Amino acid sequence: MSVVFVAASQLPTPFGVFTMHGFLDEASGKEHVALTLGDVANGGPVLGRLHSECLTGDALFSLRCDCGFQLEAALRAIAEAGCGVLLYLRQEGRGIGLLNKIRAYELQDAGADTVEANERLGFGADQRDYAMCQPMLKHLGVGAVKLMTNNPRKVKALESYGLNVAERVPLQTGLNKHNRKYLATKAGKLGHMLGNLHQAESES
Ligand SMILES: Nc1nc2c(ncn2[C@@H]2O[C@H](COP(=O)(O)OP(=O)(O)OP(=O)(O)O)[C@@H](O)[C@H]2O)c(=O)[nH]1
Numbered sequence: 001m002s003v004v005f006v007a008a009s010q011l012p013t014p015f016g017v018f019t020m021h022g023f024l025d026e027a028s029g030k031e032h033v034a035l036t037l038g039d040v041a042n043g044g045p046v047l048g049r050l051h052s053e054c055l056t057g058d059a060l061f062s063l064r065c066d067c068g069f070q071l072e073a074a075l076r077a078i079a080e081a082g083c084g085v086l087l088y089l090r091q092e093g094r095g096i097g098l099l100n101k102i103r104a105y106e107l108q109d110a111g112a113d114t115v116e117a118n119e120r121l122g123f124g125a126d127q128r129d130y131a132m133c134q135p136m137l138k139h140l141g142v143g144a145v146k147l148m149t150n151n152p153r154k155v156k157a158l159e160s161y162g163l164n165v166a167e168r169v170p171l172q173t174g175l176n177k178h179n180r181k182y183l184a185t186k187a188g189k190l191g192h193m194l195g196n197l198h199q200a201e202s203e204s
Pocket residue numbers: 050051052053054055065066067070091092093094095096100101104105108114118148149150151154171186192
């Protein structure tokens with residue numbers, strides 16, 4: 001796989017001024033982004049997040065999922081730590097793309113859960129791979145991360161590329177009445193470590 005660095009610039013956000021690094025995955029044509037803050041090549045484990053693109057949650061304020069809330073919480077946590085990296089990965093809809101995700105939402109509106117909907121459309125439950133992370137993190141000089149995620153497959157993927165996941169940091173936020181079933185399905189069928197959903201909702 002060939003993932004090449006293209007350019008970097010500043011990205012001021014409400015949470016802090018990040019550096020934005022743009023990468024091109026030449027095989028897929030996908031354009032991935034890394035946001036960094038502080039010296040991420042300091043040799044120690046840095047706070048990290050692999051964030052899968054979710055146009056609806058990240059940009060359109062959707063309450064069907066927890067993505068937008070997680071994106072904001074991760075950037076805030078990195079800013080508070082003064083150092084960290086977020087990879088914004090263009091694997092919309094767990095790898096099936098935006099239009100197929102809307103098809104899957106249509107099936108979920110009619111009663112299917114998020115896994116059944118993917119399968120009825122002929123897709124796997126989760127079609128993502130994280131191979132692009134290895135060259136991106138290598139370019140940034142990051143060898144070890146404290147990974148903010150509830151998804152055990154992300155931890156395993158990074159470890160399989162030789163990266164040191166020093167710690168998994170839970171990232172539970174944004175639970176609401178519209179995404180309760182979705183999050184329960186993630187915990188029940190996709191193995192996400194989501195603790196006590198009901199307790200989290202009453203506290204949110
Ligand atoms: N196919 C499909 N994709 C979805 C659905 N809801 C959210 N997504 C996508 O799922 C991805 C986010 O995955 P999640 O399972 O929410 O979280 P995760 O990234 O696996 O795990 P965390 O690191 O804990 O956030 C994004 O690419 C979303 O676009 C859905 O109902 N169907």
